[in-house]
Amino acid sequence: MQAVIAVLPGDGIGPEVVAEGVKVLQAVAARFGHTFTLREGLIGGCAIDATGEPLPAETVALCRASDAILLGAVGGPKWDDPQARVRPEQGLLGIRKALGLFANLRPVTVHPRLIGASPLRPERLQGVDLIVVRELTGGIYFGEKRRERGPDGEWASDLCLYTEAEVVRVVRVAGQLARRRRGKLTLVDKANVLETSRLWRSITTRLVREEFADLEFETMLVDACAMHLIRRPTDFDVIVTENMFGDILTDEASMLAGSMGMLPSASLAEGRLGLYEPIHGSAPDIAGQGKANPLATILSVAMLLRHSLDLPEEAACVEAAVATVIDRGIVTADIATPGQVIATTTAVGDAVAAVIAG
Template sequence: MPRIVTLPGDGIGPEICAPAVAILQRFVPDLEVEEHVFGGASIDAHGTALTDDTLAACRGADAVLLAAVGGPKWDTTDPDAPRPEQGLLGLRKALGLYANLRPVRPLPALYDASPLRRERIEGTDLLVVRELTGGIYFGEKTRTADSASDLCLYTVAEVERIARTAFLAARGRRNKVSSVDKANVLETSRQWREVVHRIHAQEFPDVELEDVLVDNAAMQLVARPSDFDVIVTENLFGDILSDEAAMITGSIGMLPSASLGDDAGPGLFEPVHGSAPDIAGTGVANPLAMFLSAAMLLRHGLAMDNEAAALESAVDRALDAGLRTPDLGGSAGTAEATDAVLAHL
């Protein structure tokens, strides 16, 4: 019997998590679902964003479905105060989830919802492969009255494994990898570029490889997004670029993601958007990125490719039929969007 852990989290999280679970159970009637508090909700209940019990449950699951974490209630500059994001970083680290996959594929039905012109985004189908457990987010941090520092550290092994993930993904797509770094300034980026090129030459010479400086990549994502196939980059750059790429689709409420590690452990599946506390409880949250994250869970977590494709197709067809949530310029609420997708399953 497949078993997943759900982490509804904060803000709109519980509102979009429940219908996603209901859809998963349409595909997997015997799915065992175990829900745990996480993020700010866990801080309120237990004083920490990720409890030992929640982590143990996640370790024992086939996959983990996360909705959203964070909110102004828990914002603080106190370095000793718990923050919801610490739960997410801790969970990724503890589960060894080093590769974050974020597909960006604007649908023709939503071309006019994008802030970019239709002719600029037509044909865009890219995948951001973000290194997830190294870099400046996890480096040593110091703070004094006069200064603060964050250490950006990468090992050769960390770069090797994320490079392999990107090259393997490219082989199943259009066979091109754009490696994004800042090698003209940063030593970690010079190491990154050297290691990526070595893995390319030794193991993936059939895949096209290009180097793109991160500032140029940010410009090119807006200027020529359809030229990219697989973008691989380090943690901080990937965090920023994938959110920028999300807007190509018209709304960050449309993008799913999968965080994967070695085959032995569960993956973590979550929408790219945040907890949107300003609309929590109003019933207007866009659940489509959550549904597409559930599709990635079916594909990567439960090895159910056909079912994943069916769910993705149902989302596409609902949009083709006119479904629009407020972030896409329409008025459909969470329940109406859910019903529209269910109608096309």
């Protein structure tokens, strides 16, 4: 296979973890006889420094001309002023909107060797295997924002807006995914308070009845879900929810796996185009020190191979290599057990690539 992959290293630890993801892509290409053409672009703070904008038009064009996108992370203290005209996060929101990346898939599994890295009791983590499907281009993050001064002082508002079409298309992705997994779909909302959540619930309930009647289906309020993710995480299979709820719940769920450094994600458009990134941020406090865990990025590469390039065997090979490296104890500090030798970012990537190469 020949494929063009856009590589957006971003800020902070982004370039470090993306370098290990690229290393793994090259190992896969060599083992399976593929040709991956990698083309680098700017996004986030580094793009602001170079061009004045967090998402240059050249980056959007590069991504549109590619089969898939690998992203590191954006942001850092240098660009943290919330009053600034341009901010790194605008690049992230902008690329999602520009490419129509409406469905964000965030799988959460727990490697047996890493159970001790989680703050939860071990018995609650055995068999955790869930995936959150988060709507990514609508809701409060993209709604109209206002901030003004009135007779009672300053006031602000953020509009949370969803259309039926936006809900239907992401629920269809979640339903099809649940059908390929264990057949259970959980809608998370706040329908006792929010009108947008009541829209989500009515549309999802109807769609499940009409198209996914074979699935086990439940609805759950977001606050209850936040509790049950910790109390009984093995009960979940596929969770579908709106943009902000999905953002918060998946950060919480990262503690099941022991570290944000273990969780990959895929942001999918209609068709096969997708953007793949770890769920963690740019972690500027450890940038350049070789401490960043590259496994979430490497597992994002596996998702890229599976969803955008339709290479399931290669994806499984990467996932198996990650499991092997963890079993061998070649891990960064965030998932190391007391007394364990700590590996660098590069050493972990080298180890995964070596396993793939055989």
